[in-house]
Amino acid sequence: MSRYWNERVQRLEPYVPGEQPKDRRYIKLNTNENPYPPSSRAIDAIKQAADKRLRLYPDPNADELRTTCAKHFGLRPDQVFVGNGSDEVLAFSFMSFFSPENPVAFADITYSFYKVYANLCQLQPKIVPLDADFQLPVEAFCEPNGGVVIPNPNAPTGRGIPLSSVRKILEANPDQVVIVDEAYIDFGGESVIPLIHDYPNLLAVRTLSKYSSLAGIRVGFALGHKELIEGLNRLKNSFNSYTIDRLALVGAKAAIEDDAYYRDLSQRIMDTRERTIEQLERIGFHVIPSQANFIFITHREAPAETLFHELRKHGILVRYFNQPRISDYLRVTIGTDEEMEQFVAVLKQII
Ligand SMILES: Cc1ncc(COP(=O)(O)O)c(C=O)c1O
Numbered sequence: 507m508s509r510y511w512n513e514r515v516q517r518l519e520p521y522v523p524g525e526q527p528k529d530r531r532y533i534k535l536n537t538n539e540n541p542y543p544p545s546s547r548a549i550d551a552i553k554q555a556a557d558k559r560l561r562l563y564p565d566p567n568a569d570e571l572r573t574t575c576a577k578h579f580g581l582r583p584d585q586v587f588v589g590n591g592s593d594e595v596l597a598f599s600f601m602s603f604f605s606p607e608n609p610v611a612f613a614d615i616t617y618s619f620y621k622v623y624a625n626l627c628q629l630q631p632k633i634v635p636l637d638a639d640f641q642l643p644v645e646a647f648c649e650p651n652g653g654v655v656i657p658n659p660n661a662p663t664g665r666g667i668p669l670s671s672v673r674k675i676l677e678a679n680p681d682q683v684v685i686v687d688e689a690y691i692d693f694g695g696e697s698v699i700p701l702i703h704d705y706p707n708l709l710a711v712r713t714l715s716k717y718s719s720l721a722g723i724r725v726g727f728a729l730g731h732k733e734l735i736e737g738l739n740r741l742k743n744s745f746n747s748y749t750i751d752r753l754a755l756v757g758a759k760a761a762i763e764d765d766a767y768y769r770d771l772s773q774r775i776m777d778t779r780e781r782t783i784e785q786l787e788r789i790g791f792h793v794i795p796s797q798a799n800f801i802f803i804t805h806r807e808a809p810a811e812t813l814f815h816e817l818r819k820h821g822i823l824v825r826y827f828n829q830p831r832i833s834d835y836l837r838v839t840i841g842t843d844e845e846m847e848q849f850v851a852v853l854k855q856i857i
Contacts, residue, residue, distance in 0.1 A: 521622045524825055533848060535839040536823040538661075538690070538800050540719035540775070542842070544757075545767045548720065551760035552753045564755055566747040574759045575727055579699050584732040587739065588758075590749040592689060592713035592726030593619060595738070596655075598745075599709060599728060600627050602737045603683040608652020615640060615832055617661045617687065636663075640794055640802075644671045648678035657687040659695050662827065662837040664796030666695040676705045683734065685709045690798035692717035692772050693779075699729055706731040716799055717768055718761045723754040775799050775840050782846045789854055800839045802832075808857050810836050816856045822849055 507516065524537035543549075568588040576583045589595035600623040604610045609632035612620045624631045634646045640663040647654050654675055659666035676684050686698045688710055698710050709730040715721035728738055742749060750758075761768070779801060783793045786803055794802040804810060814826035814836060825837040840846065 517625070519622060519625055521619045525823065527823070530821065532818075533822045533841060533845045535800075535841055535845070535849065536825045536837075537721075538716055538798075538839045539721050540716060540771065540799065541840070541845060542719055542771045542774070544719040545761050545764035547764045547767075548718075548757045548761040551756040552723070555753055555756045560752060562752075563748050564750060564752040566743075568750050568755055571725075571750070571755050571759045571762075574762050575729075578762050578765070579729060581699070581702065581729060582732070585702065585729060585735055587728040587735045587742075588750055589726045589728070589738075589742070590754075591715065591724040592687070592711050594724075594749060595711050595726045595728045596620075596685070596687065597623050597626070598738050598741045599683070599685055599711070600624065600629065602741045603685075603709075603734070604629050604653045606630065608682075610653040610655065611647055611651040612655040613642065613660065615660075615663060615829075616655075617657050617689075618827075620655050636660075640665055642667050642671065644674055647675045651679070651682065653682045654679060654684040655687065656685070657689060658698070659690050659693075659797040661690065661798070662800070662825065662832070662835075663794050663802045664690075664798040664800055665794060666797035669696050669698065669701065672698050672708075673701065673705075676701070676708055680707060683707050683709055685711060687711045689713045689716055690800075692768070693799045694776055694797040702730055706733065709734050714758055714761060717772055718758075719768070719771070720757060720761055723757050725750060725754050725758040772799075778843050778846055779840045781843070782840065782850065785846075785850045786853075789850070789857060800837055802835050802837050804834045804836075805857070810834050813853070813856060817849075817852060820852045820856075822852055 571588055572583045572586040575586050606628050609630040610624060611632040611634055614633050614635045621631055632651050637643055672686060684707055688697055691697050702708055709728050711728050713726040786793055791803045791805050810826055817824055
């Protein structure tokens with residue numbers, strides 16, 4: 507605490523990101539990054555833009571990138587908002603669409619930034635417990651509330667929900683915004699983007715950090731009815747007009763245009779995921795079915811916290827959440843085949 511902090515900063519409870527260690531080389535399975543390099547077209551575009559034009563501000567409206575993104579998803583550019591990572595898009599969405607008098611619903615076990623944003627915006631969270639097997643209780647999101655946020659698939663469990671459930675939630679909340687965070691949708695889930703034409707209350711949030719292997723340039727999108735996008739632009743332009751730099755704008759555009767490259771990578775990651783699950787089950791792990799580039803695992807004998815520390819000693823980083831209901835679990839990002847083989851080999855040794 508500092509006496510210089512205002513009341514707002516005093517009551518913040520900041521998010522704690524997964525570590526990006528510098529002390530030694532690790533097999534990094536802790537922050538759901540893509541183990542493969544970004545599209546070479548994206549890297550070339552960034553290199554070509556790194557010249558004297560950097561003295562100029564970037565396009566505040568990200569017009570070219572929004573047009574590319576709209577075309578890719580079968581939308582119009584006025585249905586696309588671009589932000590500095592999807593975290594920023596989510597933060598702006600909480601600020602734009604939710605109000606203190608009406609609680610915003612999200613799950614007890616979900617992306618922990620939602621609670622941080624709710625606190626930042628002085629919103630009341632309505633925490634909905636997932637069922638015993640971490641399934642989403644759809645009915646609970648259909649009760650009256652002041653907005654809904656659901657990641658599909660969920661983090662850190664990896665469980666997806668079908669479009670029919672999202673439709674139900676959208677229909678039960680016609681006057682509230684329903685945010686579907688699709689950070690991990692390209693690893694086997696079903697996107698809500700086709701529903702945007704039918705539901706003006708739907709906002710799909712996407713990132714280039716996972717599927718597109720570009721966590722380092724910080725680009726995320728919101729896709730939805732143009733009135734929602736206009737609301738986000740009002741908020742953004744009251745905060746910072748230039749949230750996306752010149753290098754990120756061109757890199758993101760080239761990445762979206764090289765989808766064939768990424769589709770191939772995502773198939774490799776899904777294949778590695780299924781192989782890893784088989785191997786883990788053979789050594790006594792229970793694995794929650796995953797539609798993401800990570801898995802959520804627990805062992806009937808070995809405590810997760812011990813495994814976390816032992817793996818770290820062996821140069822392997824995974825994510826452990828010391829929280830109610832999930833303190834027996836580890837969240838493990840799917841790396842390359844070689845990385846996952848080493849992960850399983852080290853686990854065998856430890857166990
Ligand atoms: C569910 C979910 N949403 C959003 C994000 C944020 O991604 P970014 O800000 O890199 O776009 C993450 C990152 O881990 C996530 O797990």
